[in-house]
């Protein structure tokens with residue numbers, strides 16, 4: 001086995017920074033508000049098991065994932081914290097797996113509650129459940145107007161232990177807070193209706209990262225933080241809030257260096273053609289590793305502490321850079337695709353802005369072929 005440090009490309013996961021982010025997020029929360037970290041999609045490409053171990057050591061109260069299999073992976077790795085499945089579960093077989101692995105489920109509708117209750121009764125098991133209201137995301141959940149009926153419906157089943165009622169914000173990362181405020185008022189309306197019906201809910205939650213950072217009145221009893229945990233801000237105007245540190249870096253090695261004459265095309269399609277002789281380097285990383293192909297001719301990499309432009313179409317396993325300005329570069333040298341060297345930083349936001357997507361999507365693409373090096377694990 002080749003040591004990870006000698007491979008052609010890899011991802012560094014900085015557990016110091018992860019711990020730091022947990023710490024500053026906890027300081028930011030209203031006193032009494034709990035922190036649930038969202039580690040779905042293999043912890044946004046950072047590696048769910050190791051991330052879970054670090055954040056639990058750092059004091060988070062619970063973790064959330066999207067799918068049943070993600071939850072099972074964590075339990076099988078020995079994670080003991082409460083694990084909430086954010087996605088919808090609809091079959092008896094899945095409910096049995098949830099019970100077997102001691103996971104907690106989201107219920108989005110009375111119909112789902114019925115499926116759960118039937119299965120749980122046959123198993124003679126009481127399951128903690130979290131009820132989801134739709135206050136304007138128009139994704140999962142029961143319409144907020146029907147909160148009281150929904151909760152009463154669930155409460156008739158002794159196998160369903162009501163642990164929380166929650167909703168999800170659609171626009172908390174926007175500077176215009178109109179829709180967010182509307183969703184909050186709907187959530188409040190549901191809470192008021194529940195109180196008026198003498199129903200007490202042990203835990204209420206609404207905020208994602210953006211909600212957590214933009215307005216403490218959204219904190220309630222718990223917040224569900226994903227993106228910010230990994231050191232990115234949901235929007236530039238939230239940068240003044242807490243000092244987050246990016247956790248993931250992408251590195252690769254130079255695999256060949258050559259000089260090409262003027263008017264030479266580079267890579268598939270020759271979308272780049274040089275007008276003078278160039279020294280170019282091939283870097284051993286491509287779109288199959290998670291570098292978006294749309295970044296072709298639109299990105300830089302950090303070489304010896306300076307920026308070098310990427311040229312030509314990014315290929316599946318390799319990409320080319322212009323290193324004419326680097327006289328003493330050698331094969332085997334490491335370049336930084338995402339991360340920082342000295343004064344220079346390339347962030348997932350830079351990539352997202354260049355190709356019209358969001359940093360969330362950039363992060364989750366590093367999960368297939370790149371080995372992960374976990375730095376500073378506690």
Ligand SMILES: *Cc1c(COP(=O)(O)O)cnc(C)c1O
Nearest residue numbers: 038086168208209224225226227
């Ligand atoms: C993914 C997700 C989150 C986390 O969102 P971030 O914007 O990454 O903080 C929170 N709640 C739910 C329901 C989610 O699906």
